[in-house]
Structure formats: C-alpha cells, structure tokens
Amino acid sequence: MRQLTWCILFGTVACSSILNPVGQERVIGAIAGFNQNDPRIEVPGTVARGQQFQVEVTTYGSGCTSKGETEVRIQGLSAVITPYDFEKSGGRKVVCPDILNAFRHVATVRFEQPGTARVVVQGRQQPSGEVIAAERTVVVQ
DSSP states (O other), X not given: OHHXXXXXXXXXXXXXXXXXXXXXXXXXXXXXXXXXXXXXXXXXSEEOTTOOEEEEEEEEEOTTEXXXXXXXXXXXXXXXXXXXXXXXXXXXXXXXXXXXXXXXXXXXXXXXXXXXXXEEEEEEETTTTEEEEEEEEEEEO
C-alpha cells in the first residue's frame, strides 16, 4: 500500500507495473465466433427520452483473458459501445487454461431526443481478430 501511495503522489515511471499489470494487453473484446447466436447484445426495444437504460454485451476469452471496462460514446440518436478486455501477453511463453470465459459488459445509455436510435457495438470476430460492428435499434419515445 505504501508503494501505491508513493506512486500516486509522485507519478514515477517505475510504478507503472503496479498501476498497469505487467504482461497484460488491453484489447477490444471478442463478441463473435464462439456460439451460434453471437454476438450476444441485449437492448430494450423501446425507451423513454431522457431516461438511462442498459445495454448488455457478452465478450469471450480464454483462461488468460479478464474483463475490462466498457466505453460508450453518444451523439444524437447514435451510441457506439466498445467493450474492452485484458489478455496476458508474452507470446509462446504464456500458457493459458483451455477454457472459454464469458464476460458481461454493461453500458449505460441515454438518448435525449425521440426517434429510432442506433446502438452499435464494436468488437472482435474470432478467430480472425477482425474488428466488427453489430447494430441494434431502439425506439426512443
């Protein structure tokens, strides 16, 4: 704890391994390529103008993947949601359990005007790693 306090107070470069774990890389979450019904995105069909609602996105990874944060950008009647996860890095030196983990990302969205809104989720397609976009619509009343 003392070392973390020291890092916060003085912001030294030597402390980066405490604040950003060594050997982990932040990546856009993998949302497709694992199940027949991918991507799994839960969006309400209708929402009230000015009221917050939640969008749930499932990302996947191996035993070397852990859940990261979820980024939301809103402009007018469009929301772009990008879930992030962390993967251990290190090339062939890293051994990961051969399991499939699923991580539930929750994004809070609010639209201020009525109409048909677009919710776009950016994620990776596996096994290619290509970034894809999955779109859903929401009626804002």
